[in-house]
Amino acid sequence: MSAPVLSGLPLSGSAASQLLDRVAADPAAPLLAVVGAPGGYGKTVLLRHLADAYRGAGVPVDGPWPPRTLTAEHALLIDDAHRLSPEQLADLSEHASRPGARIVVAYRSWPRCPELLRLIEVLRRGGPSVVLPAFTIGQVATFLAAHLPAAPSAELTAFVTEQTAGIPRYVARMADALAHTPAAAPHVPVAALAPFAAELDELDLDVRTLLLAVEAGAGLSFDLVAAVLGEATDVADLVEAGRATGMLAADGTLVPLARRAIAALGPISQRIDVRQRLAARQLARGGPVLPLVRPLLRVVTGPGLVPGAAGSGLGPVYEAAGEEALGDDPALAAELFEAAAGAGRTTAARRALAVALAGDLDHASRLTDQVLSAGTPEQRAEAAYVAAAVLAHRGQTAQAVRLFEWAGSDVSAGFAAVGLAATGRLPEAERLIRADDPSAQPPTSLSAAATLMARGTAESVTGSPSTALSTLVQAATVIAPAGPTALLPDSPSAIGALLAMHCNELDVAESLLTRAGLQGTGGALLATRHHLLTSWVLLLRGRLDEVEQRLPATVGAAAPEGRDNLFGTALRVGLARRNGDLVGLRSAWPDACQALIGQPVELFNLLPLGELAVAAARLGEFHRVAGHLAEADRLLAELGDPPLWAVPLHWYRLQAAILADDRDTARRHADRLDAARASGAWATAYADAAAVWLDVLAGRADPEPVLAAARTLSLAGLTWDAARLAGQAAIRTSDRKAMALLLESARAMQGSGARPEQPATSAPARTTPAGPQLLSAREREVGALVLAGMTYKQIADRLYLSAKTVEHHMARIRQRLGCADRHELLTRLREIIGDPESNA
Known part of the structure; x- marks a missing residue:
């Protein structure tokens, strides 16, 4: 049915309509009726409709009780009968018992007294009982x-x-x-929401307190509500009173609109008091307090208020709420720990932990310095751990190790051993690993993971790569439940991925990093590292388009710090180099140099160091990396030149020597690779490729060994390196049949790396109507690279062609376009292809 309206208020329910129809049909007939509903359901509106119906029929209407004049001809309409006194209700019951009476009484279910129940019973015996429902x-x-x-x-x-x-x-x-x-x-x-203000003010204090408690999250938990109202309060009666207002639904929840109004308009002092009392009771019984405390944080710590000053003894509540928020929202946890400190708790170390997890390393460092200089022994140990983790993220591993050792826990000892091994102090790391005593402290997933990480790192130096990788995968599994709640200097997934990349287990590396991302290992602080290392795996695979797409999310406007900055800038350099983008390479180089200067050499940053060494050779600035490479040599020598970590760096330095045309250095690194070939199939792949490179440089580009070595690299996942080897061999051979075979293989390997067809330095092609007919796809590609400023040799390297072939393409382009000079040729190419700079 449609809802009739009076004075802008709706009315619903078929029983109400039937009552109106009955009065309209015979207004003079006796009528006893009772209308019951909570507030807001339209009882008053229904009585107004009835009054209009009676008056329209000439029947006088009286009410409220007792009326000024009452005769047998009058219709009596009583609203809010629950507010009448017992004496008034008794008189009304007596009147309803008289023959011929016409009485309609509306009431709420609470307050309820015997006299009201007796009146309702009298009316129900004589007529309809109307219940007003909610709208459909x-x-x-x-x-x-x-x-x-x-x-x-x-x-x-x-x-x-x-x-x-x-x-x-x-x-x-x-x-x-x-x-x-x-x-x-x-x-x-x-x-x-505004009309609720007056209604809340009119409520009984206890009823309003009940509604505030339900809004705070107490629900109908009687012991929580009793903690707010007092043990002597009859909570069941108050719940009925709350339901009678219409704001509290039958299931004990607040009507959403009413909840919003109570949160916005409830007296702020009472709202704070209710939440504080609820939180104290929750804490006492071991329940969650964060939902109760979170809405108060801005109020309690607002302008002019001292954190925690809104109530005494609330420090433990804020502290417990901070612990609950630590994993999901460390920034909120830091605020809660600050509020707890304002209420008298000593939480600086926990706040430093929360701030570090939120990614604010500078603030975390300041907080840990304060605790280390003035805290209790327990607080200083925790602050030392946080400070060490911050230093590790900044790439200062040696300094981090000192603090980890000073912290004195089994967790910090494990991470100290990882740092010692990474910085060349293997005997000290092994002593820490052997000194691990499970009975000293209760073992946890974090301590177990730290120990496994230490063992895996040590095994990567002294044992087999497969054993080391297996140990780190176990560590990643053990720490998975901790997710984002644990502050880690590094994750087992990150170290395992680095190890896997060094021995060409790229699938394992990608899997480890994907799982770490899904599990949130290390929280926001390690998310960037996992993202960067995943991009590095893609770079090694030659999937340059995917790397380029990920770069804005990796090192955008808010550049990462320390080791992440080194990996991020080296990633840009590596992408530009592989794309043959000399302009991009020169643009990325200063930032990469700056990042490198601030990072001491350790095992875990040898990959970016190797990439920067190749770029330095390409740009003629090898002196920028010479000191770091010498430091890397010393580090590896101290560790006994472990093949897992040494081989990839020799491969990078071989590539640098090739670019610098330094054949003696290239041979020296090729010899080092050959000496390590017994370490595994991955090392053999590098050694075979290095030997072929020496032959290619010497002009001996025999297709069979070249293709064999290139395929081995490709099967190891290094598709870009494989394609480059085959392409360079093709360019350097004079045998046209061998050249064709090698170029075709290079293109096939290049395609298997999912490299985009569009050159990274060129803009999206804009063609004139005649463009596609005038130039072939290959000629447009060559023309785009010419417009990008590349030389014929650079274009040849990029497209795996010979420089003569590029020159031949340009001659055909000039002939097809009918250009007399270079200026005219470039102008016509811009018309057909578009200007890369204008579309950058």
């Missing part, structure tokens, strides 16, 4: 259509129904507010 969604739609400027959408109707629970008074408030504040998306206007 169809009735809400009908009401909104009658009151809004435009027909309501299904989305708006559903939203209003959900917010109001279909309670007619609340539907009317929403409709009125929406009519005056239209918006594209469904929302709750402030005007819809």
Whole structure:
């Protein structure tokens, strides 16, 4: 049925309509009726309809009780009968018992007294008992259509129904507010909440306290509510009183619109007090306190207020809430620990931990310095661990090791051993690993992971790569449940991925990093590292388009610090070099040099060092990396030249020597690679490729060994290196048949790396109508690289062609376009292909 409206208020329910029809049909007939519903369901509106019906028929209407004049001809309409005194209710019951009486009484279910129950029983025996229901969604739609400027959408109707629970008074408030504040998306206007202010003020103090407790999250937990109201309070009676207001639903939840209003309009001092009492009780019984404390944080620590000063003894509550928030929202945890400190708790070390997990390393360092200089022994140990982790993220591993050792826990000892091995102090690392005593402290997943990381790192130096990798995979599995809650100097997934990349186990590296990302290992602080290392795996695979797509998320405007900055800048350098983008390489080089200067050499940053060595040779600035390479040689020598870590660096330095045309240095590194070939198939692949490179440099580009070595590299995942070897061999051979075979193989390997066809330095092609017909796809590609500023030799290296072939392509282009000189040729190419700089 449609909802009749009086004075802007809706009315619903078939029983109400039947009562109105009965009065309209025979207004003179005796009538006893009772109307019951919580507030807001339209009891008063129904009585007004009845009054209009009686008066329209000439029947006088009286009410409230006791009326000034009352005769047998009068109809008696009584609203809010629950507010009458027992004496008034008794008199009313007596009047209802008289023959011919016409009485309709409306009431709420609470407060309830015997006299009210007796009156209801009398009325029910003589006539209908009307229960006013909430609107259906169809009735809400009908009401909104009658009151809004435009027909309501299904989305708006559903939203209003959900917010109001279909309670007619609340539907009317929403409709009125929406009519005056239209918006594209469904929302709750402030005007819809304003009328609740007076209603909340009129409530009994205990009822309002109950509603505030439910809004805070207590629900109908009687012991929590009793903690706020007092043990002597009858909570069950108060719940009934709350339901009678209409704000509290039958299931004990607040109507959403009422919840918003209570949160916005409830007396702030009472709201704070209620939440503090609830939180104290929750803490005492071991329940969660964060949902209770979170909304108060901005209030309690607002302008002019001292954190924690809104109540005494709340420090433990804020501290417990901070511990709950630590894993999901460390920034919030830091604020809560600060509030706890304002309430008298000593939480500086925990706050430093939260700040570090949130990624603010500078702030974390300042906090740990304060604790280390003035804290208790326990606090200083925790602060030392946090400070060490911060230093590790900044790449200062040797300094981090000192603090880890000083912290004195089994977890910090494990991470200290990892750092010692990474910086060349293997005997000290092994002593720490052997000294691990499981009975000294209760073992945890974090301590077990730290120990496994230490063993895996040591095994990567002294044992087989497969054993070391297996140990680190175990560590990643053990620490997985900790997710983002643990502050780690590095993750087993990151170290395992680095190890896997060094021995060409790229699938394992990618899998480890993917799982770490899904599990949130190390939180936001390690998310960048995992992202960077995943990009590095893609770089090694030759999937340059994917690397380029990931770079904005890797090293954007807010550049990472320390070791992440080194990996990020080296990644840009490596991408530009592999794309043959000399302009991009020169652009990325200063940042990479700056990042390298601030990072001591250790095992875990040999990959970016090797990449920068090749770039330095390409740019003629090898002196920029010579000192770090000498340091790397010393580090590896101290560790006994472990093949896992040494071989890839020799491969990079071989490539650098090739670019610098330094054949003696190239041979020296090729010999080192050959000496390590017994370490495994991955080392053999590098050694075979190095030997072939020496032959290619000497002009002996025999296709069979070249292709064999290139295929081995490709199968190891190093598709870009494989394609480059085959391409360079093709360029250097004079046998045209061998050249064709090698070029075709290079292109096939290049394609297997999923490298984009469009050169990274060229812009999206813009062609004139005649462009496609004038130039072939290969000629347009060559022309785009010429416009990008590349020399014929650079283009040949990029496309795995010979310089003569590139020259031949340019001659054909000039002939097809009919250009007399170079200036005219470049102008025509820009018309056909587009200007790379204008589209960058």
